[in-house]
Amino acid sequence: MNHGICALSAVPVRAEPTDRAELVTELLFGECYTVLQTQGNWLRIEAAADNYLGWIDFKQHRPVSDSYFRAWRAQDHPRVLDVVQVVSSATMRQPITLGCRLPFFDGMTLKVGDDNPLFFNGTATNLANACPPERQLALLRKMGQQFMQAPYVWGGKNLFGIDCSGLMQTLYGLIGIQLPRDAKQQIALGEPVDFVTQAKAGDLAFFDNADGAIVHVGLVLDDGLILHAHGEVRLDPLDHHGIFNRDRQKYSHKLRLIKRLL
Numbered sequence: 629m630n631h632g633i634c635a636l637s638a639v640p641v642r643a644e645p646t647d648r649a650e651l652v653t654e655l656l657f658g659e660c661y662t663v664l665q666t667q668g669n670w671l672r673i674e675a676a677a678d679n680y681l682g683w684i685d686f687k688q689h690r691p692v693s694d695s696y697f698r699a700w701r702a703q704d705h706p707r708v709l710d711v712v713q714v715v716s717s718a719t720m721r722q723p724i725t726l727g728c729r730l731p732f733f734d735g736m737t738l739k740v741g742d743d744n745p746l747f748f749n750g751t752a753t754n755l756a757n758a759c760p761p762e763r764q765l766a767l768l769r770k771m772g773q774q775f776m777q778a779p780y781v782w783g784g785k786n787l788f789g790i791d792c793s794g795l796m797q798t799l800y801g802l803i804g805i806q807l808p809r810d811a812k813q814q815i816a817l818g819e820p821v822d823f824v825t826q827a828k829a830g831d832l833a834f835f836d837n838a839d840g841a842i843v844h845v846g847l848v849l850d851d852g853l854i855l856h857a858h859g860e861v862r863l864d865p866l867d868h869h870g871i872f873n874r875d876r877q878k879y880s881h882k883l884r885l886i887k888r889l890l
Contacts, residue, residue, distance in 0.1 A: 630663040631697035635690040635740050637723050638786045641682035645670030651783030652682045653809055657722065658729030660700045676701055680809045692741045705729040706752035707802050711774055711787060713750035717743055725787045726774055727798040753802065761890045764803040765830045771802050772847060778861045792845050792857040796832060799847060805889065811845040818887035824868045830890045835870060835881035844881045
C-alpha cells in the first residue's frame, strides 16, 4: 500500500477529485496518510492521525516507504508552538505554522521521507496526555490566544484559515490528545457536564441546529467565555442558551452539550 507525508505548509483535502470540490479538511506539514485510490490527477487518501478521507492533488503528494509510515504511526511527534517558522534543507525551505508536526525531531533536525531538514530557531512541544491537567490547560489557554482572529475557513486547520472543529483538533493535539476531525465525532468523547454553571476551562461545548445536528464546537475558558471559530477565532460569552455574539448582540449558536476531556 502507498503512503505519503505532507511536506508543504498545508495540503487541501477535498470531497471529490476536482479543485472545485468542497474543502473537507487539510493535511498540515508532517502528517502522514495512506493512498487508497488514484483517479486521474487525484489521490484518495486516509489521514493517519484521524482516519479522515478525501482527495488530494497528486502534485502535492510526497511518497514515503512502508517502514517510514509504520515508524511514524508508532510514536508521537512534537508540534510547532510558534505562529510561523521555517524548516529548511539543501532541497527545501518550507514555512510551517502553529500545530504542525515535526517528524522524528531530535532537537535540530527532522526526517521527512528521505530528507532531513533543520528546525533550530523555533519552539516545539511533545506533551503526552499523561502530563498534569494543569499543564495541559495552561497550554490550551496560551495557544488559543495565538489563534485569535484567525479567519474562518470551512475545512481549514491552519492559522490562516480554520474551522471550529479544526481549531479544537489542533489545540487538543498540542497537548497530546488526538481528537476526531468533525464536531459530530468529537462529541462522542469525554464525560457530560450537566449544567453550564459546572463547566470548567478546557471543556468542549457543542451546539446544534434546528434539526438537532451538531454543527459547532468551542473551547470553554474562564469567566464564562468560549473560544470558537465563527467568522474568525473569537471569544464570546457562553450561558445555558448558547453563545452570545457581542458584536451582533444576539445568540449565534444554541447549546446542546458540554463534555469534559481533561
